[in-house]
Structure formats: C-alpha cells, structure tokens
Amino acid sequence: MLKYLLNRLFWMVPLLVGISLISFLIMHLAPGDITSTEASFNPKTSEESRQKLRELYNLDKPVIVQYGLWLKRMSTLDFGHSFASHQSPVFWQETDKDGNVTKGMIQEALPITLLINVLSLSLIIAIALPLGVISALTQNKMPDRSITIFVFIGFAIPSFWLALMLMYWTGVSHNWLPISGLHSLGAEKLSNFAQLLDTLKHLTLPILISGLTGLAGISLFVRNGMLDVLHQDYITTARAKGLPENTVVYKHALRNALLPLITIFGLSIPGLIGGSVIAESIFAIPGMGKLFYDAVLMRDFPVIMGILTIGSALTLIGNLLADLAYAWADPRVRKGVAQ
Amino acid sequence: MQQKPKTLKTVLALFSFLLTTMLIGCGQQKTESANDFNKAYPSEAGGTLVDTLSGEPSGLIAMMAGESSASAVASNIFNSLLKYDKNLELTGELAQSWDVSADQKTITFHLKPNLKWADGKPLTSDDVLFTWQTVTDDKTRSPYGADYKLVKKAEAPDENTFKVTYAQPYAPALDSWSGLHILPKHLLKDQDINNTPFSRNPVGSHYYQLDQWKKGESISLKRNPNATQGQAKIDRLVSRIIPDRAAQFLELMADNIDSMGLNSIQYARIFPSRPDLTNKIAQYKELGNSYTYLGFNLKHKPFDDVRVRQAINYAIDKQEIIDGVLLGLGLPVASPYKPGTRWSNPKLKPYPYDPQKALALLKEAGFEDHDHDGILDRDGKPLSFEILTNQNKEREMSAVLIQRRLKEIGIDVKIRVVEWATFISRFIKTGDFNVVLLGWGLGLEPDQFNIWHSSQQAPGQFNFIGYNNPKVDKLLEAGRLELNPDKRMKIYHEFSEILLEDSPVVYLFAGYGLTAIHKRVKGIDDPAPPAGIGHNSYEWYIPAPLRRNEMSAD
Numbered sequence: 001m002l003k004y005l006l007n008r009l010f011w012m013v014p015l016l017v018g019i020s021l022i023s024f025l026i027m028h029l030a031p032g033d034i035t036s037t038e039a040s041f042n043p044k045t046s047e048e049s050r051q052k053l054r055e056l057y058n059l060d061k062p063v064i065v066q067y068g069l070w071l072k073r074m075s076t077l078d079f080g081h082s083f084a085s086h087q088s089p090v091f092w093q094e095t096d097k098d099g100n101v102t103k104g105m106i107q108e109a110l111p112i113t114l115l116i117n118v119l120s121l122s123l124i125i126a127i128a129l130p131l132g133v134i135s136a137l138t139q140n141k142m143p144d145r146s147i148t149i150f151v152f153i154g155f156a157i158p159s160f161w162l163a164l165m166l167m168y169w170t171g172v173s174h175n176w177l178p179i180s181g182l183h184s185l186g187a188e189k190l191s192n193f194a195q196l197l198d199t200l201k202h203l204t205l206p207i208l209i210s211g212l213t214g215l216a217g218i219s220l221f222v223r224n225g226m227l228d229v230l231h232q233d234y235i236t237t238a239r240a241k242g243l244p245e246n247t248v249v250y251k252h253a254l255r256n257a258l259l260p261l262i263t264i265f266g267l268s269i270p271g272l273i274g275g276s277v278i279a280e281s282i283f284a285i286p287g288m289g290k291l292f293y294d295a296v297l298m299r300d301f302p303v304i305m306g307i308l309t310i311g312s313a314l315t316l317i318g319n320l321l322a323d324l325a326y327a328w329a330d331p332r333v334r335k336g337v338a339q
Numbered sequence: 340m341q342q343k344p345k346t347l348k349t350v351l352a353l354f355s356f357l358l359t360t361m362l363i364g365c366g367q368q369k370t371e372s373a374n375d376f377n378k379a380y381p382s383e384a385g386g387t388l389v390d391t392l393s394g395e396p397s398g399l400i401a402m403m404a405g406e407s408s409a410s411a412v413a414s415n416i417f418n419s420l421l422k423y424d425k426n427l428e429l430t431g432e433l434a435q436s437w438d439v440s441a442d443q444k445t446i447t448f449h450l451k452p453n454l455k456w457a458d459g460k461p462l463t464s465d466d467v468l469f470t471w472q473t474v475t476d477d478k479t480r481s482p483y484g485a486d487y488k489l490v491k492k493a494e495a496p497d498e499n500t501f502k503v504t505y506a507q508p509y510a511p512a513l514d515s516w517s518g519l520h521i522l523p524k525h526l527l528k529d530q531d532i533n534n535t536p537f538s539r540n541p542v543g544s545h546y547y548q549l550d551q552w553k554k555g556e557s558i559s560l561k562r563n564p565n566a567t568q569g570q571a572k573i574d575r576l577v578s579r580i581i582p583d584r585a586a587q588f589l590e591l592m593a594d595n596i597d598s599m600g601l602n603s604i605q606y607a608r609i610f611p612s613r614p615d616l617t618n619k620i621a622q623y624k625e626l627g628n629s630y631t632y633l634g635f636n637l638k639h640k641p642f643d644d645v646r647v648r649q650a651i652n653y654a655i656d657k658q659e660i661i662d663g664v665l666l667g668l669g670l671p672v673a674s675p676y677k678p679g680t681r682w683s684n685p686k687l688k689p690y691p692y693d694p695q696k697a698l699a700l701l702k703e704a705g706f707e708d709h710d711h712d713g714i715l716d717r718d719g720k721p722l723s724f725e726i727l728t729n730q731n732k733e734r735e736m737s738a739v740l741i742q743r744r745l746k747e748i749g750i751d752v753k754i755r756v757v758e759w760a761t762f763i764s765r766f767i768k769t770g771d772f773n774v775v776l777l778g779w780g781l782g783l784e785p786d787q788f789n790i791w792h793s794s795q796q797a798p799g800q801f802n803f804i805g806y807n808n809p810k811v812d813k814l815l816e817a818g819r820l821e822l823n824p825d826k827r828m829k830i831y832h833e834f835s836e837i838l839l840e841d842s843p844v845v846y847l848f849a850g851y852g853l854t855a856i857h858k859r860v861k862g863i864d865d866p867a868p869p870a871g872i873g874h875n876s877y878e879w880y881i882p883a884p885l886r887r888n889e890m891s892a893d
Contacts, residue, residue, distance in 0.1 A: 036760045036763040036764045043787070043790055047799035049484055085398075100540075164585055167589050172589055178595075180586045281582040284586060290582065
C-alpha cells in the first residue's frame, strides 16, 4: 500500500511539469502581454517604456526560456510577483524591511472561494442525496418527475438572471438580505457574533444559487446509482430474507449506490478553489474566479500560472484521494490495489 | 435506521423552517424616512458618501497604476502642481502661480505657502523634485515617463520654488504637470517605488486620506485635516467595489450606495418610468471624455483616396447611431476636442448624412456597380472591407448600423469583434486591418502629436492608421512649441479643419457621462460645467436629517 502511494506521488511530479509546460505554452499562444492592456493604449504612454517593461519582465525572451525561469522559481515554491498589480506576491505573503505585510493575491482570494464552495457543496449533498433517493424509490411516478423537473430547471436557469432576480426580491423589494459584497459597511464595529451573522447573510444568496445549479448533477447521479443497485440480485435476496424495506434501501442499496460519488467528490476538489466569474462579479465577491478572469484579460502571466498550477496539483491530489477512498470503501478495489 | 425517512423529513422541514425564520428575522422593515429629499437645506459639514468602483485599483500611486479606478481614488488623496478649473482652464493647485521664461523653455512654479502632508510634515518643492526624479527614473516601471523626460533640468532653488527647463519649448508641459500627483519624499525616499506598501497605504495632501482598504470590498477615505485646498464638507467617502453594473443599480435602488455611473438604458428608459427612483435619486449628464471613431488604414487601398474616405463619412448617419446606440445621449463631433472648450473649432460641422454625395464621390474615385451585383467595384474588385473592433457593446452596435448604411450605397462590410489584448497585438501593432472602430480621449491638452504626426507610425505607436500630412505635421510641431494659449488655439483650430477635410477617421459620436446621485447629496452644479459635476465635489454636502444611519446596511 505504501509503495503504491509513493509510486503515485512520484509520478505526480513529471505530470505536473508536463501540465505546467502545456499551460505555459497555451497561455503564450494568446496574442498580447501585460503591455497591451486597455490602460496602456494611452497616447501619454510611450512604446519605449513598454519595451522597457517587457525587458524587466523577461517578456522579450523566447517562451521556452521564460518557462525555464518560471520553473526554476517554482522549484522553490516561489510563485513570483504579479505584473499587473503593483508587484503583489502571487501566493505567499511578504514582509518588507519596515515590517509591512503584503498578502499574496491567491492567499487573499482563496479562503473566500473555499468557504463558499465548501458550504455550497455541503448544501448540494444535503439536498441532492435525499432527492436522488426519493427519485429512485418513486421511479417514473409523480415525486420522481417533479424532482427531476425541479433539478433540471435549477441546472438550466441562467444563474446570473436568477441571482439578479433574487437580489431584487430579497434586497430591494424586501430588506431581507444584503445585495452584494461580503460585509456591511461599518460591520467591524459590531460584536463578533453579529459580524459572523452579517457575513452569513451576505453569503446566503451566492451559496443558494450555486447550490441550486449544482443540484441536478449529484441528485441524478444518486438516482441512477440507486436504480442500478435496486435491480441487483443481492437486493432481491435481502428482500427475500424478509428484511424491512428501510433496511434494504438504506443499508444495502444506498451504501453501494454512493460508491461512484467518491469519484465525483475527488474530481470536485480542484473545483473547490475555482470560483465562478459570473457569480463573483454579480455578488461583488473578491474570489478566485474574478482573480483568474482579470489575470487572463491583463495577461498577468505569474497569476495565471499560479492558479493553474495549484488547480492542476489539486486535480492530481483529488484523483489520488478518490482512488484511496474507493479502496477504503470498496473491498473489491482494495484487493485489486494490494495485488 | 428505520427512522431514516422520518428523520430526513424532519431535517428538511427544520431546514426550511430555519431558512424562513432567518429570512423573516432579518426583514426588519427599512424605516423609509419621510424626509423630503427635494427640499433645500443649508450647507453643513459631515456625513458619508458611498459610491462604487467597477474594479479594484492595483495601487494608489497613479503613475504606476494606470487604471481608471486608481486615478478615481488617488485624485481625492493627492495634489498636482496645476489643475483644470470648471471651465477646463489651467489653474494652480499646489502652485500659487507659474511663470514661463521669455524663451518659453523654463517654467517656474511658485508653491503656495505652508503646505502640509496629511501626516503634518511640510510639503515643499523638494517633494516635487523627488516626484519628478521618480517618474523619470529608468528603474521606475511607469509608462507615463515620456513627458517628464523632456525636462533637461529640474531644480528646487528654495522651499517654495520649483523650476524646470526644457531643451526646447514644450507646450504640453503645463498639462503634464496637472497630471502628476506629487508624492511625499520623506516616506518614499528609501522605498522601491515599484513595490512599495505606500501604494496601498498612501499619504497625500488633498481633501481626503485613506482610512481603510478592505481588499476586494471597499476603500474608505476620511477628511484630511491638513488638506492643502481647504476642508471638504463631506466627512467620509466610501467606494464599494462592485464589478457588475446591474448589481450596482440594485444597491442604488436599495439605498445602499449614493452614486454610480449609469448606462444609457438606465438613464433614458428605467429612470423615467420609475417615479420612486426619481423621487430620491437625481440624474446628471455631462460631456464625456472620449469620442468614438471609424479609422481607416491609410496604407491600404482604397483608403489612401480621400474621396473614398469622405464618401464613407457622408454615407454614415451619425445621428442615427447616437439615437440608436446611446439613446440620444451623445453629441456628434467634428474635431478631436471637447465641444465648448477653447480648442474645439466652432466653425466645423460634422459631415451630414448624404448618400447621394457619397455615391458621387465614389464614382469620381472609380467605384461603380459594373457587374450589377449590388456591390460597387473598381477594376473588377468589389468595395468590401472588414470593420474591426473590440468587445464593447456600444462599438459593436455602432458597427452594425454602419454596416447597414454602407450596404445601402453598395459597400460590403463585415464586422469582426476581438478581445482587447488580441486586438492590439495581432491587428493594431502589425497594421493588419482595414478599418477599426475605436475611441480616443477628448484631451484637455490639445497636443495630439502622438496620434496624428507622421513620425508616430512605428509598431506600438499611436498613429497606427498611418496618417501622413505634411501640413498637419507642421501644425502639430508648431503647437508643441507655442505656450501662448491664444496662439495655440489658432494652430489647433486649423489642424482640426484639415483633419476634418482629410477625413482619416470618421468621427461618430462623443457620449455623455451619465451619473446618478442620491438627492441627499446637495451642492451639485446642474447643468454640469465643461469640467463635469465632480469639479466642486468638495463643496457637496449631506444635510444631517438626510444622512443614512451609520451601520445602516443591516
């Protein structure tokens, strides 16, 4: 088992290097660099100063040399500094000689996105699991049909539209929830508990919306998994044994039906750090989606590469965790790995 | 185990119950004050004004940052030597007065006495000199150094005098000194300007100083007790960062913000139909700072022929674009200067919409529909081109209207919309385009050497349409050497006239800047003077009865 783990971890390194090389090349395929932003299209700026900037950032060197420089820095986990944002560190915070701390850009955006995604994923699971089970148990009957229609509406509805409608309803028509942002103005004067409540209120709509759009995938997955399992011989056996229906459904069927979900969760680990540009823009949340989107528009290469690298590392780790969890949950797989 | 379905139901019920109570619980009815926002109130100090930014500034040192959000915030914190008054004439800000030497090469600025930084330290000509050294330093990663590098010698002979000498007279110099925020030497002299925490925690000398910057959320400014220009009325300015304009609008409707920029639909369609909004929110309209144009690649045939350019100019109905795209909220322009300012030549009129004249001019140039396919042609080649523009709704919509009008006289137009960075590096820099639809600033400084002079055509420079007219070159050179405003005016009036006749670009429109401000904010000039409503923002005030409760956004 340990050998298997080490082996997997070892192969992650060349894989990561390969992924980063491809990302780097693709990123450079898009025309333009930090000196071709909209703000730099200003007759008060000069081409010489732009050329100077390009040299300072090594953008005048061949792409493969730039990649080498980046890889060399990354080997010490140095994510570098943003081109666009006043040389802010991309990931780790920095302290200058006067003791001023500058936080990393990803470091600041990550906790917010993580919090929203973890909460909305929990919401999705909490609702999608029962919905999926109910659907499977009432296959092709009223509850199943209405649940399927409901989750598909949630999936198909444009989230920005729904977000704006809910913002209008809960924020303008009624003064129930704040419209955008993370904190109310002056919230820092409140008690800790009130501040927490304030933040939770701000997060309600974003989490609700991303939860609603994510419902369809998992609930249908659970439904189909359940249906598959319910037709298995061992379920018939269980019923024949005279076990109560609840035991059959929840102990025998559900546990087996949940196995494929492990893969989904493994794959959703990298998704946890990726924010939605649309939701973050509408709700004015300074998260990862907006950070990445702005970085792409500004051709802020260190930030783009930083986010891509973290994302790909998490994808690989997520895969590994999913495999391990599978082995833990399913004795058949465990045997396979051991051999 | 057997209890599971029941448990589930209970949990679900409990959950929905909690959610409902939570929603109702925080639904304390907003105390809709019975205040009459339309009443007049005497001016008084205090209060907080909340506005919005669409993007977060990367820092507050404007020469380093460059985004509009950075200069919007920084211009409340920092002073320049000069500024533009409400009629867009240059006047002193930190400088009390300035003299230009007889040979027009030396400008001497006399600073106002007893200037102070927000931290109480004296602000002297030494700081000005330091700022000049910083912006011209080769190590400074600022794209704005070019104007200041023309200064051959800068000196600070005494505390209140700053003197710059140019190798030859440079008329745009005065404007350049209105755009350079003076930085405090005592805080920055040992810092690397490219990467200094000062940019996130600045100390300036203007009406406001930074109070709190919540990353990604808001920037709060408070009144600077040492302000060099007197005291502003409003105590605090808070700028909330809300990227989405629809969300900004909802916040405005819910009375969580006081001011935002509007688009034409919000201004001309939504507001008039909502008395509840117009009751508490005032709309302002001021001439914007840019114009939109259709620019020809003059190195490509047939755009080297002035008759073709003029024909296209006659064939485009500018008023139709203003009505359709801007819902009437724009002006046609006939020169690259703000209408109503001294640089704009009042004699010039935009090309009228006249398709017959367009056809006649094209015929003169050899274009006729010889093969009767509905498209004009010359030497067997159809008159057809591509309009290239970036992802900008106004520009895309204008392009569609132009496409239709040109089709009517037999010109085949395709439209291509590309993302900005691609647009610049793939098409503009390489000169690989026929016609572009873009915008330029309606500069307060009339010098437009970089845009129209024939020497400015190298890749990355701004005369990418390849305009080359020796007469214009001479005028642009002369305009740079002349510091006397009246003589300069004549030069630029003549320049605009030739430019209009030559038609290297078709001026489409200059849109209005549209702003909504809550009526609790008083003291705003309406109609706006040429400098816009913001010119006296330090005199705006919020009468105490109309103020929002602190910690109101419950």
